[in-house]
Amino acid sequence: MRIAFHTLGCKLNQAESELLALRFADEGYQIVSGDGADIYVLNTCTVTHIADRKSRHLVRLWRKRNPQALIIVTGCYAQRAPQELAQVGAGLVVGNGRKMHLLDLLKGEIAPVTHCSPEQLMADGISRVRSFIKIQDGCNDSCAYCIVPKVRGREHCLPMADVVKEVKVRVAAGCKEVVLTGTKIGDYKHNGANLRQLVEQVLLVTSVERLHVSSLQPRDISPELLDMWRDHRLCRHFHLALQSGSDAVLGRMRRHYSVEDYKQAVSLIRKSVPDVAITTDIMVGFPGESVEEFEESYRFCEEIDFANIHVFSYSSRPGTLASGMPDQVNDRLKKERSLQVLDLAQRSLHKFCQRFLGQRITVLWENEVTPGSGIYSGLSHNYIRIFTQSSEPLTNQFRLVRPVRLHKQGLWGEFTDED
Known part of the structure; x- marks a missing residue:
């Protein structure tokens, strides 16, 4: 079947x-x-x-x-x-x-x-390169725009032993990278263990070659957590949700941090993790977002200098607080603002990528971009998309390249004799 x-x-x-x-x-x-x-x-x-x-x-x-x-x-x-x-x-x-x-x-x-x-499944039906493992589900927050608590329920976490066992299963099947994911993984707690202790245990008792901790909140960032990144197997990439760079909008969204809190979290990450990529989500057109508030958010994104920005327009969800708020922003304005931030996102990505031109970068290679083309793509440790040409199969291998130019949404790399 x-x-x-x-x-x-x-x-x-x-x-x-x-x-x-x-x-x-x-x-x-x-x-x-x-x-x-x-x-x-x-x-x-x-x-x-x-x-x-x-x-x-x-x-x-x-x-x-x-x-x-x-x-x-x-x-x-x-x-x-x-x-x-x-x-x-x-x-x-x-x-x-x-x-x-x-x-x-x-x-x-x-x-x-x-x-x-x-x-066989990892070979035929699911990528053997990168595997996603759930460690937590649900959300106890009540952000004004978000329907996730209604459809995912209250927070609950998987036992540490179950997570470790699942990582071992994926690694035994040939998977090189594991991504720990959930709705709010920074809130992971089970029998007294927190996220830092879970990550520490995975690194200690499994042979996973690359471990990626997915999206976090500013309040999750601490020196104790970041100390884990001394282990080279942890990806130097943090997706840190922002939503808006305006304190007034964050307040209406019922987010539990300020732009200053966010700035401090970013500063701590950059001091602790060399060559780190920090990416984020930005919502435009939240109810009541004025021209001044949008411009404030835009300037904050410029100041933080993200490696990339995921941009999306506010979408009213039934049963959420924001769906009944006054001053709903019209679709034309949402599109205009989205295009402005998308342009910033593209420039930010190129700026970040250019820092690594000429360096030797380890890439976990995925599949050919087009079967038979010999052009492969993969991700660096800080999640830059790298492309290269190879007459030999590269899938699911770690190989070094030197990026020589910008290419699409990342860099084009070349193998050298010394690599």
Whole structure:
């Protein structure tokens, strides 16, 4: 029986989809990438109306191309509005609470026909290069714009032993990089252990070659946590959520930090971690965002000098505080502001990348950009996208290159005799 997984949204969704795929493979399902599957599983996002629209489009597309297939939709959109997904053709809609029990729901209804080991799965169905592992889920905050607490529930964390075991499984299957992810991983706590102790344990008892700690909040940053980055296996990349560089907007958003708090966190990271890349999220068009507040936020982004910025326009989500706020910003202004910050993001990325021209950089290489082209891309330790040409396979290898020029959203690297 062939099953295809498609994931929208955050790294947490990616981690859950990977684990589901491993479980299905262990029961004998064949993991495939697209057309011709007997079962499709769509793990959805509902952070914006655009994410909702993508989910509905995929369900309709699969139903049209493969009318006999079972289409299962799960994730945050499925949790928020299951009836909308059923109406467009989903055969089974499963909320977040039962997402990880999909296999149990299907047992007895559809019989698998072949066996596939986790090692085969990593080779055929999931990237062997980089694996996402969930360590925490849910959120106890109540940011005015965010629907995540409603669709993910209260915070809960996985036991440290379970996380370590899962890292070992992925490493044994050949995975070179593990990403620890969750809704708010900085709040990780289980039986007295915090995030720092979890990371320390993973580094101590597993042979993972590269470990990436995903998105953090300014309040998570401390000298004790940053001390862990003396281990070269930790990626020198921090995604530190900002949302706005205006204190007034942050207050209306109900974020629990000021721009000064954010600035201090960035300063501490840069003092502690050489060559670090700091990236962020910026929302434009939050209700009531004035011209002055937007310009203040823009200037703050210039001042911080991010390695990259993920820009998105405010999207009203049903049931959130912000959806009922006055002074909603019109779509035209949102688009104008988004384009301005996107331009800044592009210039910031190029500026950061240029710092590494001519240096020797270790890259974890992924797949060919286009099959048969011999052009590979991968990520450096600080998550710069690097491209190169090679007549030999590079996938899932750490290799040194020297970046010689800007290329697309990163750098073009060349091998040298000494490398």
